[in-house]
Amino acid sequence: MKGAKKYSTSCLGDKRLESRYRSVLRHLSAQMNATVPQANLEWKAIKGTYRLWDNEKVTPEGQLALHFQDIISSLPPSKERPLRVLQISDTVELNYTRHRCAKHLGPLKYIKHRGLHLHNSLLVSEQGQPLGVLKQTFHIRKDEKLGKSLERLHEPIQDKESARWLDHFDCGQTFSQTQGLEVVYVADREADILELFAQRSTPGMHFLIRSNHDRKLHDGQSNLGPTVDGWASQGTYQTQVFCSTSKKWRTAKLEIRFGAVVVKLKNPLPHKQHLPPIALNVVDILEVPAKQDQEHTIHWRLLTSLDVKSFQDAVQICRYYVLRWIIERFHFILKSGGASVEKLQLALPHRLKNAITTYSIAAMDALQLRYYCDTDPDQTIDQIGIDDLSHKVLYTYVEKRLNLDVHYDPESPPTVKQFCITLGRIGGFLPSKRQPVPGIIILTRALERLKTLVDAYITFSMNFFSITQNLF
Numbered sequence: 001m002k003g004a005k006k007y008s009t010s011c012l013g014d015k016r017l018e019s020r021y022r023s024v025l026r027h028l029s030a031q032m033n034a035t036v037p038q039a040n041l042e043w044k045a046i047k048g049t050y051r052l053w054d055n056e057k058v059t060p061e062g063q064l065a066l067h068f069q070d071i072i073s074s075l076p077p078s079k080e081r082p083l084r085v086l087q088i089s090d091t092v093e094l095n096y097t098r099h100r101c102a103k104h105l106g107p108l109k110y111i112k113h114r115g116l117h118l119h120n121s122l123l124v125s126e127q128g129q130p131l132g133v134l135k136q137t138f139h140i141r142k143d144e145k146l147g148k149s150l151e152r153l154h155e156p157i158q159d160k161e162s163a164r165w166l167d168h169f170d171c172g173q174t175f176s177q178t179q180g181l182e183v184v185y186v187a188d189r190e191a192d193i194l195e196l197f198a199q200r201s202t203p204g205m206h207f208l209i210r211s212n213h214d215r216k217l218h219d220g221q222s223n224l225g226p227t228v229d230g231w232a233s234q235g236t237y238q239t240q241v242f243c244s245t246s247k248k249w250r251t252a253k254l255e256i257r258f259g260a261v262v263v264k265l266k267n268p269l270p271h272k273q274h275l276p277p278i279a280l281n282v283v284d285i286l287e288v289p290a291k292q293d294q295e296h297t298i299h300w301r302l303l304t305s306l307d308v309k310s311f312q313d314a315v316q317i318c319r320y321y322v323l324r325w326i327i328e329r330f331h332f333i334l335k336s337g338g339a340s341v342e343k344l345q346l347a348l349p350h351r352l353k354n355a356i357t358t359y360s361i362a363a364m365d366a367l368q369l370r371y372y373c374d375t376d377p378d379q380t381i382d383q384i385g386i387d388d389l390s391h392k393v394l395y396t397y398v399e400k401r402l403n404l405d406v407h408y409d410p411e412s413p414p415t416v417k418q419f420c421i422t423l424g425r426i427g428g429f430l431p432s433k434r435q436p437v438p439g440i441i442i443l444t445r446a447l448e449r450l451k452t453l454v455d456a457y458i459t460f461s462m463n464f465f466s467i468t469q470n471l472f
Helices: 015-030 036-040 043-054 060-074 100-104 163-179 194-199 224-229 311-322 325-335 349-375 388-401 416-425 440-471
Strands: 084-095 114-125 130-139 182-187 205-210 235-243 248-264 278-287 299-304
Touching: 015 043, 015 060, 015 349, 015 440, 036 043, 043 349, 060 130, 060 349, 084 163, 084 325, 100 114, 100 349, 114 163, 114 325, 114 349, 130 163, 130 349, 163 182, 163 194, 163 205, 182 311, 194 205, 194 278, 205 311, 224 248, 224 278, 224 299, 235 311, 248 311, 278 311, 299 311, 325 349, 325 440, 349 416, 349 440, 388 416, 388 440, 416 440
Parallel strands: 084 182, 182 205
Antiparallel strands: 084 114, 114 130, 205 299, 235 248, 248 278, 278 299
């Protein structure tokens, strides 16, 4: 979206690889819905893409190291206090049961379902702007490990699949130290791990985890659940929440109570006896049902290391947790909202992992465009880096072929919202009161078609210039 980007050559160790990587990323960003042959067209480019993913020097870590430079350059300035960003982590399951690579992958929920688990950490601003992918961890489960979760209870956390939560937390802690930032690690109930809480050692690193266990408190008598249930409500807060069942936003009225506790393990196993009591702040959020027969209501019990001294602090914690939906939308883009990485036909895990990481980085453009459309729709497209040629081709095409009342004016670029609505029209979008702006799937489809139109315009212009030169 923002034109040519500068990368460090030390991450891949070869300028040619860096150049090929930038070319592949540029093509996939514009045409995520397309297959590799459709996105590149030329045999040379197609072969170059597959060779890039097959190259032993190219790794997911190397790609993310290049991407990291863009994250740093996109961080907004902050003068009042250290800049605070959210590190949102979650895991997604990728199924390749019927693919050529299946024999090299591990079981998912069932032994015959083959695939891998991908754990992502996204960096997001306090306002919800997606900044980039901080870390990815691929996990291929062994067949003999399937269905033995109870046996793994007696293993150290480092030997469990749950160690990925600690690894990503430690990555955020390192990022906080090296960049002089405040990082808030936001995760769902699977990250309710006492080892993770105890791992925090940097003042600039915090966690915000949804509670999963009714933990024993430090007095040895009380439990977390009954104690929090006895707290008085401190007020109500109304916000928009994303419903995972209806896939729509809705307004929810939330009752908030908060306080401080100290939790500990009741009867720690030998490998957990070193864990000390942990002081936490708890923000308990309970939805006030809009109707008496409302089936699904929110109840978030959030554990955090952030200070919660007032109702405004508790509301801020609630806002941070609501932003966790961004990583769910990111996973939606990867699986079915544009990138469709589960359709990749690659034979070896090394190639597959590289391809998934490339698509993950490319997916950030669509996620960021939708963010600007939702949160700052009145800024102009040149402010977010959309080039004038894309503006010119899109508006000229829509005006001439779709007979819409839009005109290309280089002196007056459209707003982000206007551009997204116009862009959506070439992807089959029809604006309405219910859906005024296009969704992620339509945006990725429309971006792909716009790339084709721009390429056609450039080709025609070059040929026309060549013919004119020959005539004169």
